[in-house]
Structures are given as structure tokens and as C-alpha cells.
Amino acid sequence: MRSSTIGWLFLAPTLLILLVFGMLPFVYVLVIGFTDWNAFAAVATPHFNGVENYRRLVFDDQVLTALWLTLRFTIFAVVSELILGYFLAQLFMRDFPLKGLFRTLHTLPLMVAPIAVGATWRLLTVPGLGPLSYYLERWAGIEYRLNTYASQAFFTTVLMDLWHWTPLVTLTLLAGLSALPKDPFEQAQIDGANRFQIFWHITLPMLRPVILTTVFIRAMDALRTVDEVWMLTGGGPGAATRYIGLHIWRVVFPKTDYGYGAAMSLLTLYLTIVLCWLLYVALVARKRSGEDSR
Amino acid sequence: MQRRSIAWLAGLGSLLLAGTASAAGFWTDAAKPYAGTTIRGVSESTPPSNFVKDVLAPQFEEQTGIKVEFETTSWDQMYDKAIKDMEANTGIYDFVYIEQDIIYSYLSRDFLVDITKSLKDTPALASADFSPDKFTSFIDYFKDANGDLYGVPMEAFVKIYLYRKDLFGDPKAQEAFKAKYGYDLAPAKTHKEYQEIAEFFTQWGKDNGQELWGTTLQAHSGHPSSWYEFFESWGPTFGVYNWGINPDGWSATVAHGGSMNSDTAKAALTYWLGLLKYAPPEATASTWDEVAASFAAGRAAQGLVYGENAAWIAADDTKSGVVGKVGVALPPLAEGVQAAAESGKGYIGYYDGGAFGVPHSSKNKEAALLWLQFIGQESVQPDWAVAAPRITHTATYDDPKVQAMDAKIDGYYTLLRDSGKLFAGAPAYPFHAQVREATAPFFYQAITGELTPSDALDKMAEAAETELTNLGYRK
Numbered sequence: 001m002r003s004s005t006i007g008w009l010f011l012a013p014t015l016l017i018l019l020v021f022g023m024l025p026f027v028y029v030l031v032i033g034f035t036d037w038n039a040f041a042a043v044a045t046p047h048f049n050g051v052e053n054y055r056r057l058v059f060d061d062q063v064l065t066a067l068w069l070t071l072r073f074t075i076f077a078v079v080s081e082l083i084l085g086y087f088l089a090q091l092f093m094r095d096f097p098l099k100g101l102f103r104t105l106h107t108l109p110l111m112v113a114p115i116a117v118g119a120t121w122r123l124l125t126v127p128g129l130g131p132l133s134y135y136l137e138r139w140a141g142i143e144y145r146l147n148t149y150a151s152q153a154f155f156t157t158v159l160m161d162l163w164h165w166t167p168l169v170t171l172t173l174l175a176g177l178s179a180l181p182k183d184p185f186e187q188a189q190i191d192g193a194n195r196f197q198i199f200w201h202i203t204l205p206m207l208r209p210v211i212l213t214t215v216f217i218r219a220m221d222a223l224r225t226v227d228e229v230w231m232l233t234g235g236g237p238g239a240a241t242r243y244i245g246l247h248i249w250r251v252v253f254p255k256t257d258y259g260y261g262a263a264m265s266l267l268t269l270y271l272t273i274v275l276c277w278l279l280y281v282a283l284v285a286r287k288r289s290g291e292d293s294r
Numbered sequence: 295m296q297r298r299s300i301a302w303l304a305g306l307g308s309l310l311l312a313g314t315a316s317a318a319g320f321w322t323d324a325a326k327p328y329a330g331t332t333i334r335g336v337s338e339s340t341p342p343s344n345f346v347k348d349v350l351a352p353q354f355e356e357q358t359g360i361k362v363e364f365e366t367t368s369w370d371q372m373y374d375k376a377i378k379d380m381e382a383n384t385g386i387y388d389f390v391y392i393e394q395d396i397i398y399s400y401l402s403r404d405f406l407v408d409i410t411k412s413l414k415d416t417p418a419l420a421s422a423d424f425s426p427d428k429f430t431s432f433i434d435y436f437k438d439a440n441g442d443l444y445g446v447p448m449e450a451f452v453k454i455y456l457y458r459k460d461l462f463g464d465p466k467a468q469e470a471f472k473a474k475y476g477y478d479l480a481p482a483k484t485h486k487e488y489q490e491i492a493e494f495f496t497q498w499g500k501d502n503g504q505e506l507w508g509t510t511l512q513a514h515s516g517h518p519s520s521w522y523e524f525f526e527s528w529g530p531t532f533g534v535y536n537w538g539i540n541p542d543g544w545s546a547t548v549a550h551g552g553s554m555n556s557d558t559a560k561a562a563l564t565y566w567l568g569l570l571k572y573a574p575p576e577a578t579a580s581t582w583d584e585v586a587a588s589f590a591a592g593r594a595a596q597g598l599v600y601g602e603n604a605a606w607i608a609a610d611d612t613k614s615g616v617v618g619k620v621g622v623a624l625p626p627l628a629e630g631v632q633a634a635a636e637s638g639k640g641y642i643g644y645y646d647g648g649a650f651g652v653p654h655s656s657k658n659k660e661a662a663l664l665w666l667q668f669i670g671q672e673s674v675q676p677d678w679a680v681a682a683p684r685i686t687h688t689a690t691y692d693d694p695k696v697q698a699m700d701a702k703i704d705g706y707y708t709l710l711r712d713s714g715k716l717f718a719g720a721p722a723y724p725f726h727a728q729v730r731e732a733t734a735p736f737f738y739q740a741i742t743g744e745l746t747p748s749d750a751l752d753k754m755a756e757a758a759e760t761e762l763t764n765l766g767y768r769k
Contacts, residue, residue, distance in 0.1 A: 128575030236516020
């Protein structure tokens with residue numbers, strides 16, 4: 001048997017799984033996106049309606065608002081996590097008392113299911129009863145009403161995401177920092193570079209692939225966030241935290257508007273790919289072209 | 295004489311034993327072909343459902359050998375799971391919870407097994423202890439136009455006006471109230487009284503250093519429960535019925551013959567939102583559960599609360615801080631609403647409840663039909679009604695255990711029996727969740743103040759009509 005045949009045989013189970021659980025559902029969603037199908041419509045069977053769902057999407061204020069909110073949420077959450085995660089990773093590169101314990105505690109949120117994170121934060125922030133809102137009001141005189149004030153709700157969802165996912169960023173950057181060669185840093189020190197110069201000219205460029213991977217992973221996760229926010233605010237107050245994932249969930253499940261929801265999912269997927277591509281161009285491709293032209 | 299009495303008692307005892315044995319015998323015999331089967335169900339986690347899970351399911355298993363796996367989860371998840379299962383025809387669930395307002399959607403999609411027909415076609419499965427005639431009229435919501443049954447009611451209750459008897463009866467409060475408003479402090483009969491009582495007790499709480507507010511409100515700013523509170527509980531007390539949708543042409547705007555954005559609806563929403571300043575801070579984060587919890591924690595003087603929670607709030611001191619202090623009454627009403635309800639042209643509030651039905655997708659329909667009849671027996675009802683204040687059978691009202699419980703919850707069961715007819719379930723719309731989802735975002739914006747009540751209702755009425763057009767109901 002030729003080695004390439006054996007190779008394909010080994011690959012076959014994975015390809016089959018990918019086809020059944022990856023490609024087929026995707027094709028199904030693609031097809032449904034071109035139908036008008038609501039489970040409780042007067043005629044509840046799907047029928048082809050061309051690009052009508054996509055035409056509706058472009059003029060749908062709720063979708064556009066949800067997309068804009070999601071983008072804001074993603075930028076705030078991912079940038080904050082990256083900065084905080086970097087500082088924590090640098091901290092863990094050094095030795096200090098109880099480092100092992102601190103690192104374990106810091107990693108714990110990663111192990112909690114998103115729905116439980118949402119529930120925990122909801123208990124913390126229930127207006128008038130949750131410890132956070134109660135003591136903020138009592139001690140600092142801050143009226144913390146998550147279900148009334150849009151900006152408080154928005155930043156609380158960012159904070160919750162920060163609490164949940166910064167450990168992942170820290171661990172990834174820590175792995176990246178640990179793998180960096182020591183020579184360039186020693187050379188830079190001998191040449192008299194200061195901390196910022198070392199960070200800007202050595203650490204950051206060498207860490208770029210790790211940062212890019214981390215940003216991709218976190219951005220994709222943030223763009224499709226649902227469970228935590230659903231549990232914490234339900235998308236409210238009003239539509240202040242109705243991010244696109246949550247909006248799609250409401251359209252597909254409670255509203256059973258499968259056709260429109262499928263189109264919305266595909267649009268979100270497309271925008272996610274475009275966003276990641278733009279990031280890639282900004283962080284890697286431009287750098288490469290700069291190096292090539294030198 | 296004594297010997298004759300002993301013989302009579304012995305005879306009666308034998309008859310009762312024989313009756314019990316024959317009842318138990320039916321379940322064992324009828325279930326023989328299905329012994330060892332496992333049936334699965336899903337429901338919202340509520341006191342009545344928890345009684346089914348903890349008490350009735352083990353009894354059924356013991357008598358039939360059919361295992362019941364019963365999942366009690368959140369309201370949203372329950373629908374999510376049940377509808378997906380029935381839509382995809384996967385057959386995960388053998389029985390599902392059908393809330394009164396969703397039955398029309400399920401019937402329109404032919405999701406459910408016709409229980410009447412199934413029992414007629416398979417007489418061996420029909421229990422003599424199960425009779426739809428023994429149920430209250432609430433069972434009618436689960437019948438089709440031919441009178442065939444699609445769900446066996448497992449809970450029925452009204453959304454009731456609860457108030458704190460201790461606060462209302464406090465002589466100092468009574469005196470201060472009369473001095474301020476010029477009439478006696480008593481459960482509100484009108485909206486004006488309700489608002490003034492709410493205002494009074496909010497101030498009373500502040501003055502006395504208590505965490506007490508005038509009213510509970512189910513006003514979550516991102517959960518459909520607030521939408522329901524308005525359209526099913528408060529709207530009708532102003533005379534806004536059937537969500538303001540006119541089935542004649544499926545219109546919602548006043549311009550097209552609906553009343554969702556009518557002056558009455560706008561006055562009702564303005565009033566309801568105005569109550570927010572007398573509600574505890576958690577009101578905008580409260581769904582049906584949190585409203586009950588707020589009241590039970592003693593944080594509100596009055597409120598409209600789902601009847602399923604009345605018993606534990608009034609009588610369970612392991613969960614409630616207001617045991618023995620709870621009074622029940624009918625909701626406050628606008629002029630003319632009571633008369634409209636009595637004449638059958640309107641209703642004063644929400645008659646809620648649900649049933650268990652068997653989906654067509656079930657792979658164990660026969661076993662599930664036995665289970666549904668088991669929970670629908672008259673004999674299991676009194677203990678169930680005591681554990682969770684729901685009554686589905688007329689005879690349950692007269693049971694001594696239920697009457698004892700009635701005294702503890704200030705006559706809630708008596709009120710349910712005598713005035714239940716003034717309340718109504720949700721209108722028979724098959725597009726229930728669809729219209730709610732299309733309009734709710736504007737409603738939430740009214741709660742946060744982003745939209746005025748008038749603008750919100752105008753937008754909601756337009757959105758409802760657009761949705762009804764998209765769904766193909768409105769031409």
C-alpha cells in the first residue's frame with residue numbers, strides 16, 4: 001500500500017467527523033439562510049426566499065445596534081485582557097512568595113462554566129441586594145443599578161469577561177515569554193537599553209505571533225459571547241448588552257425565526273472572518289512587507 | 295349491635311382495601327408491557343413540578359415499574375429544549391410541560407398526541423380513576439375545537455394581590471395613612487389606592503429605617519417576564535385585553551383596529567412604570583421568581599404574585615420571612631373592568647397554569663399516557679395542593695387538608711374557587727412567543743426610560759403588526 005493511501009486512511013476518521021459535525025451543519029445553515037422559515041408561522045414549512053433575509057439584515061436597526069455593541073464589547077474586553085494579561089504574565093516570570101498559590105487562584109475562573117460565571121456575577125450585582133451594588137451604594141454613594149443604567153451594564157459585562165478570560169491570556173503570554181531566547185535581552189541590557197526600549201524593540205516583536213493567536217482566540221470568543229451575558233442582564237437594560245450572539249439566540253430559539261437567524265449567523269461569521277483578516281493584515285502582513293522591502 | 299357495627303366496619307375496610315388494591319392493580323397490569331421502560335420529561339422548576347419529581351414520580355415507578363426521569367429547569371431552557379425536540383422529532387422527551395399560553399402554538403404545529411383519542415383507541419391504557427370531568431374548567435384550555443384533550447393539567451393558579459396583613463393592620467400605620475390620604479388603610483380596590491399605599495409604605499420604610507418598599511414589580515429590563523406582567527396582569531386591570539391585538543384582521547395599532555397603543559394601554563403603562571419608584575431596587579432585575587422572593591423577604595408591602603408561590607410565602611418559615619403576615623385579595627381595578635369580567639367580556643387578571651402532554655415525537659407514548667393519567671387522578675391532588683398551591687380538580691377544594699392550608703394562606707383557595715372565573719388565561723394565539731419577542735425590546739426601553747410609554751407602545755404595536763405580516767397571519 002502506498003504511503004499516501006495509508007496517510008489518507010489515518011486521516012479518514014477525522015475527515016469524516018469534520019464532514020458530519022462541521023461541514024454538513026454549516027451547509028444546512030447556509031441553505032436555511034435563504035429560506036423564510038418560522039416554526040410558528042401560518043405556513044410553518046421553509047420556502048426559498050432568495051436574498052430577502054440578507055436584504056432585511058442591512059436595514060434591521062436591532063441587528064446593526066447589536067453588531068456595533070458587540071464590536072465595542074470585543075475591543076474593550078480584548079484590549080483590557082491583553083494589557084492586564086501581559087502584566088500578570090510578566091509578574092509570573094518573577095519569583096515572589098506564594099507565587100504557586102496565586103497562579104492557581106488566578107487560573108481558577110477559567111474552569112468555571114460561562115453560565116455559572118453569569119449566575120455568580122448576577123448574584124454579586126443584583127440591585128440593592130448583591131454585595132457589589134449594596135456596598136458601592138452604602139460606602140461610596142454610587143447608585144449601581146445594572147438593570148437600569150446602560151453604561152453600567154455594558155462595563156459590568158466587560159469586567160465579567162475580564163475576570164473570566166484574563167487568565168487564559170496570561171497563561172498564553174506566559175508560555176510565549178518563557179520560550180523567548182535570553183540572548184537578545186542580555187545584548188540589549190549591555191547596550192544600555194531601558195525597560196521600555198526592551199519591551200518595544202525586543203519583547204513585543206518577538207511575542208507578536210503569540211499575541212496575534214491570543215487576540216484571534218479571544219476576539220472570536222468575545223464576538224460570539226452569549227451565556228454569561230444572558231445570565232447577567234438578559235441583554236438589557238433595554239438593548240444595552242444585547243450582543244449579536246444573544247440577539248441571534250433570541251431570534252432563533254424563543255422567536256423560532258430559523259431562516260432569518262441563520263442569515264444573521266452567517267453574516268456574523270463573515271464579519272468575524274473579515275475582522276480577523278484585518279487584524280492579521282495589521283499585525284503580520286504589513287510587518288512582513290516592511291521587512292521584504294528593506 | 296356492637297357485633298353488627300364491627301362487621302359493618304370490617305366490610306367497609308375490605309371494600310376500601312379492595313378499591314385500593316384494584317387501583318394499584320390497574321397500574322401494575324396496564325403497565326406490565328412497559329415495565330422497565332424509562333420515560334423522560336421536561337418542565338419549569340416550580341413548586342408543583344418539584345412535587346411531581348419528588349413524590350409522584352417515585353410512586354408511579356413503584357406501582358408500574360416505569361421509570362420517570364423528570365428534568366426541571368428554567369422557563370427559557372424548558373421551552374428551548376421541548377420545542378427543539380418536537381421540531382426535530384428526536385424523541386428525547388416523552389412528556390413535556392405545556393403552559394396555558396403555548397398550547398395554541400403547539401396545537402397549530404400538531405406537536406401533541408390527542409389524549410382523548412389515544413385512550414379511546416387503547417382501552418387497556420385507560421384508568422377508571424382518570425376523568426377529565428373531575429377537573430376544573432381550566433382543563434378546557436387544553437382541548438381542541440372538538441373537545442379532545444391534549445394536555446393533563448398539573449397546575450392552575452391566578453396571579454393574586456398579596457399584601458402584608460401585619461403592616462396594613464398596624465395601628466400607627468393606619469393612623470398615619472388616614473391622616474395623609476383621608477381614608478382607611480385597606481387592600482387597594484382601585485389603582486389610585488394601590489399607588490397611594492405604595493407611596494405610603496415606601497416612605498414608612500424610610501422613616502422607620504426599614505428595607506421596605508410599597509410594591510413588588512416584575513420589571514426585569516431584559517427578560518420577557520416584565521412584558522407578561524404588563525400584558526397579562528396589569529393591562530387587564532385597566533381594560534386592555536388580549537395584549538391589545540384584535541384577532542379580526544390581526545391588528546395591534548389603533549389605526550388598524552387594535553388597542554396595543556390605545557390611550558388606555560398608554561395610561562396603564564404610564565401607571566405601571568410610575569410604580570417603579572415605590573418598588574425595591576431589585577425590581578428591574580426581577581422575574582416571576584425574584585418577585586416572590588422579594589415579597590417573602592419582607593421587602594414589599596404589596597404586590598401581584600403568581601399563586602403558585604402563595605403557599606410557601608405564607609406558610610413555609612424555612613423560606614419565607616413573612617409567615618402568618620400575608621393577606622390575599624383581588625387586584626385593584628379600573629372602573630368597569632369588574633363588570634366586564636362578570637359579563638364575560640373581559641377579565642381582571644391572569645389565570646395561569648400548565649399541563650403535561652405527550653409529543654408525537656415520543657417513543658414511549660403508551661407509558662407516557664399512563665403517567666399522565668396517574669398525575670391526573672383525584673386521589674393524588676390534595677397532598678399536591680398543600681405542597682404547592684395549585685388546584686386542578688373541583689373536589690380538591692373540599693379536602694380537609696386543603697381547607698386547613700386555605701386558612702393558613704388567608705383563603706387563597708376560596709378566592710380561587712369563587713373568583714377564578716374572573717381571571718383568564720392567555721389569548722388563543724399560535725404566534726405567542728413571536729409577537730412577544732418582536733415587541734419586547736421596546737418594552738424594555740420603556741422600563742429604562744429610553745422611550746416614553748407612549749412611544750414604546752406605538753413602536754410595539756407597529757412591530758407586532760410587522761411580525762404578524764411576516765408570519766403570514768396578517769394580510
